Amino acid sequence: MTPSTEMFDPATATIAIVTFNRSNLLSRLLESIERMDPKPGHIVVVDNASVDDTTEVVESFRERLAPSQLVYRRLETNTGGSGGFSEGMRVAYELGSTWIWLMDDDVEVIPDGLAKMGRWAPRFKSIQGRRYDYDGSEFYWQYRIAERMGIPIPFAPAGFDESGYKPMNSGCFEGMFIHRDVVREIGLPDPRFFIYWDDQLYGWLASRKTQSVIVDEFVLRRTREIKQWDMGIRHLNASSNAYRYYIMRNRAIIKRYYRALGVYNPVLFGLGTFMTFCKELIRLIFVERTIRGTSNLLRGIRDGRKIANDRSWQPMPPLATTSGSAPR
Structure with missing residues (x-):
């Protein structure tokens, strides 16, 4: 797959969010999207069968997030982050989105985050931005894996050179920015993971089809403190x-x-x-x-x-070339 030469149009991007019983964090994320300039064409919220006031929170933002179109999908059961991101990717793809930006509900978007990611869109089709941790420090994400062992390399260099990017062969659904062409070739994220390893594998699959990179752009901030x-x-x-x-x-x-x-x-x-x-x-x-x-x-x-040992098990299939609407 060759690098894209098309110019980036924010309206062709969709932010896909997965949430579960954390309406306070989701509200903070949606508030940050409200402050974004530019905004994406669509915002997809996948609700993993929350039992709190998530539905009411989402509906309260429907007018506030204009001109973006807000799409809400409440699942009947909790499918985990893996199932949620698979559904979010599917909805975004079927909306005809050229770019799909995945994120959990425990982050907020830097106001010019989409513009920063868009600067790299003409060159690459699988992009990971950087994020700040809860305390404002620079979060280190393990962007390289030892392929044959299938595990992250914890001490891959954190610094960037003058190019502003580094090749990666992994992925993280907390900020993955991916082109529909790659999604079409490798299919949707595998919901059978439920949680864990799903984004690493998906990023690795993407890196087999295109040059995947992490870029020196801070675009997200974590909003939940973790021990x-x-x-x-x-x-x-x-x-x-x-x-x-x-x-x-x-x-x-x-x-x-x-x-x-x-x-x-x-x-x-x-x-x-x-x-x-x-x-x-x-x-x-x-x-x-x-x-x-x-x-x-x-x-x-x-x-x-x-x-x-399950002989009937098969990987997720590529998406049909006719699936979904044409990119806008």
Whole structure:
């Protein structure tokens, strides 16, 4: 896939947000979008069956966000971040969006964030911007993975040279800015992950089709404080039992993709899985000060074997070239 040479029109972009029972954070994000200049053509909010006042909050912004068109999708069940982003991508694609900007509800957008991303749109089709952490510090995101092991490289250089960008082979749904051409080729994000590893895999798939980059542009700010263990150069966030389970179970989904695409190396991938398990033990001990939760890691490994042995399992398919409206 060759780099795009088309000029960027903000009206062809859609912001797709996934939310679940955090209407206060969603309200803050929508307020930041209200202050944006320029604004996107559409704003898609995917609600993972929230039981708070999310619906009322979204409706209160419908007129305030004009001239953007607000599209609200409330799902019948909680499909996790993975299912939410898959649905958000689908809706944005079917709206005919040329660019799709994904984000969780616990960030806010810098007022000129879309303009900053748009500056890179004529050159690249898979772009990740930078973000500030809750305390205003520069958030470091692990933009490179060790491909055969399927894990992030935690100490990839943080600095940028005069080019203002660095090649990446990963992805993060907290700010992924992606062109519909790439989405058409690799399909929608896989909802079967539920949570964890879904965006890394999707970014990796994108990097196999186009030059993916992280750019030296601060476009988002995290609005939720997360318990961390400060290791000096990097930090380790707190987790949950659900995350621990899916971190290990979903290694099997990555394995299935790797096998389908001919890049699976059992020794190296097994090493990546072992290192992931060790990292989660360290997270339990040093961040959460407990060893309770280890059973969820083991349960994830057990259930992952079922996925690995399921002969009916198939990767997400590419989208048909006729799917969705023509780009505006």
